[in-house]
Amino acid sequence: MRARLLLGGIALLSLPGALAEAQKTVYELAGTLTSNEPRPFRDGLPRLSLHSMNSPFASRATADMKGKFKFKKLPPGTYVVMVSVPRSRPLRKTVEVGPSFADSKGRVATTIPYERKRVPGRTYAVSTAQLAIPDSARLEFMKGQEYLAKRDVRRARAAFQNAVEMAPQFAGAWNSLGRIALQSAQYEEAANAFREALKQNPAYYGALVNLGGALLAHGKLEEALAVNQRAARARPEDPLAQTQLGHSYFFLGRLEEAEKCLKEAEKIEPEHFAFPQLLLAEIYIQRQDLSAAVRELEDFLRRHPDSTPAPEARKALEMARQQMAAQKPGS
Template sequence: MAHSRPLPRPEVRCLVASILVTSAFSPALRGGQSGDSRGCLSKNPAAQFLKQAQDPRGSTDSRLSAYDKAVELCPNDLSLYIELTTLLVRTQRTQQALVWARRGLARWPGNRDLSRSLGVALLAEGHPQRALEVLQALPPDPQTTFELGMAHRALGDHANAQKELASAYAAGRKDPYLLYALVQEDRALGDREAGLKHFSALERDFPDSAWDHLLMGDVYADRHDSLGATREYRAAVAAQPSIPIAHFHLGRLAFDRGAYSEAASEFREELRLNPTFGDAHLYLGEALIRQAKNVEAVDQLKQAIALSPNSALAYQALATAQNASGHPDAALATLREGQTRFPQDGAFPAQLARLLLGQGRSVEAAQQAALAEELSQRNNPLHYAHKTSQGNATATPSSESEKVTVASQASHDRTTIDSALAPLRRCVEQKDTRCATAELARIHEVKVIVRVLRTEADGFFQV
């Protein structure tokens, strides 16, 4: 059975930040952990700050400020560190959570609650291996097992993710997201029997839940049924307005059909819910470029890079927006930075060559074009061998086609494919027949992608 397309890492990060940190996160406060500092917190002004910090009706900023002041007055109270890091994790301020968890662990080494906060924050910040090491040192319980499953999931270790998540569910952690994640891991492993079992449990135990609809949306999307996918994702939002990923998927579907204004609205809503979701910033930036809103696109794409610095596509899109908004020097700097970070990616020298040529710097442009050609041949040996056998070894695929080839051989993630096909879409939008014909001829591996995606969709068990 064909395996499903693996979940892109940024999406896992988004789900970790939005689901893991708002799940049953209940540190064991009080209970003799705080030494003699209880007396400190029982007196004003510390007592007043503690009351304000623990008031769920207060704003997050006001509560965090109150915790800071309480810690200043009562620095030896372990419970303050635990409550503060827990609030930071719950509100997705995971960088601050890392600081406070480490500060607390320096005073109370091995504390279970602070270690758990540290592990969850590391996972949410995109450091799954380090999170795994922290979480594996904790005593086993259903919550820790669930978190271990999420760490394995973020690492792409589907077998261990399936094992830990299934164990957490069997141990009594009953929630629809866990089952949703389990089905995703079952799909990745091609485990039809487990997938049907966990899908049936989701439908039985959580009928008409947001996660049930989200999963069905994924099923329709993998079958290229955009209407069915849209219907289910909207049902997921209706059932749980704060559910992560659903607006992102809706935006991507709108993006695919060229409804860029609608797509941008969906991506903005996703970012309202999940401001650290790098892929949503990237897609929003791409949607804005397609609406000629390049200045806005620059801001979004800079955030995408800050959140996902290993996204080559974000650098390329940012350079496009910078150049289109009248800042070619900034575009050059972005491309050179990307080229340094991704030296084997032929898209960077190809884009640099075009930009340099437009500035009349023909010698530098020729050097970059030669490098793009070299990398393209190195990254696509089978294609060039085929061209050589036909007596046409000099054919040069576009940098975008190279991205398509890489995608067809790797994860086939939709962001990569969409960006690779963007030049062709622009030609079609402008009704430029010559441009479209030339671009279509250069995208020589599209048939491979279509075939692979169709195979993956066929591998999704029937439900």
């Protein structure tokens, strides 16, 4: 198992083979927001967005009063469901869409526990510059989102570019340009877009953590470390920030610090799309702690059996098991 392969997972890149397969089979994601409250959505229906971690794609939906929602015609891959409910903190869940979790009709079921609770100690403010974004730029941004839902990346990029030309202070549009570039393996362009988003809105956490990922994928290790440290300090509860910081430490040879971050990410959200188990397994293999590596690889494959890194993870798992067997007395 090679560290470079694992970095490909954290960079959220798509592979040509995966995209070719994605066009042959599609699935439906059917979800339910669950709550112990009698009327959990009395302040408004939940709004959801679905984001592909394999290619530039995002779609939107609204749940009904029972918390049920659907996304149709999805290629297999790793997705993140974002849930926004009025007067409540946003929710997020990583979902694997593919044959291992689908029923005979191609439906993948998921449940997301919902709790009416704000994030303590955090306030949200919008700058005057962001409020001054003209409607024409916002319309272009909405067009870009619609094109992403249709997987028309070229037109989406053009619409986001129009938005920032109309309103250079439009941090959200810069971030969207950066995400498209990152998922297209254009790392320098992605980093520049995320930097511009942060220039326009220094408090934009999404652009900050995305910049850390772009720098990491581009091999800018010292700069990535500084950015990922900032992100982890800003939101220590974010598994993406913790995993990217773990990767930064790993590639700088600071394995103990890497392990600490990755274990924290795993604790927060073990099924997270950044796959903290993979780099933990790499660390344990380097230490010759094969039993720990096997546990991490087994956990990863249980959660992400159809993911892009899964074939290499299976090979690494088999090799680790063979080495463990060879080390037993009498073998």
